[in-house]
């Protein structure tokens with residue numbers, strides 16, 4: 561049990577990094593609000609956590625829907641009295657070369673990875689300011705720092721995620737902490753949604769090195785556990801061997 565239990569909203573908590581983060585933060589004694597579109601998956605995870613005596617709740621949320629995002633956060637604050645942290649993790653990675661012109665997939669990545677993130681800021685920031693502080697944790701990517709073939713649009717969204725989070729840090733007063741975590745290759749469902757055969761094939765070479773999602777969950781836990789005067793701004797976590 562942590563000495564400082566927090567109310568933490570984790571988006572994209574139905575699988576991969578978000579699920580691992582929700583499980584770890586709940587085990588550390590925080591109250592975790594899990595959000596994603598697949599409510600059945602959230603219900604199973606929440607049942608596991610509450611069955612183990614941990615504190616969690618699950619809610620269907622599409623992060624591209626600003627009104628729904630705000631309604632969820634307002635409801636959490638109304639019931640729990642506060643919200644202490646948002647882990648903006650929901651994301652999609654629909655890799656393809658630009659000349660494949662998969663414009664609908666580009667739009668979807670921008671909607672989830674960028675709009676989903678600034679919707680979170682819009683939903684939570686007013687509460688953080690009113691309540692006297694809070695912590696934004698953005699799950700960006702190595703692709704926030706480098707571009708590789710088939711990943712131009714994905715990298716653009718992750719560069720945007722990095723910039724949004726850094727901008728928030730620069731504009732915020734010291735009561736608001738801001739952390740960007742950039743994972744390398746992590747075992748999850750992320751690559752399963754790639755439709756372009758060439759990009760899917762290339763992904764298999766990247767996946768020769770990968771680490772479990774809990775490696776990123778531990779980094780989230782580390783950032784949240786710091787005392788109020790310590791703001792961990794950036795963490796990059798790669799599998800050993802990933803270049």
Ligand code: NDP
Pocket residue numbers: 571572573574575576577578595596597598599601621622623624649650651652653672699700701702742743744745746747748749750751773
């Ligand atoms: P997963 O595909 O396992 O998880 C993605 C999560 O995002 C799911 O829970 C999914 O839930 C949710 N999600 C997708 N679209 C939406 C939406 N519109 N609204 C709400 N939730 C949504 O992949 P990861 O765990 O790997 O990905 C998590 C984050 O980590 C992403 O931002 C990804 O870019 C980033 N990342 C991952 C890396 C990796 O190698 N795995 C490397 C670097 C960064 P549902 O479908 O139920 O809505």
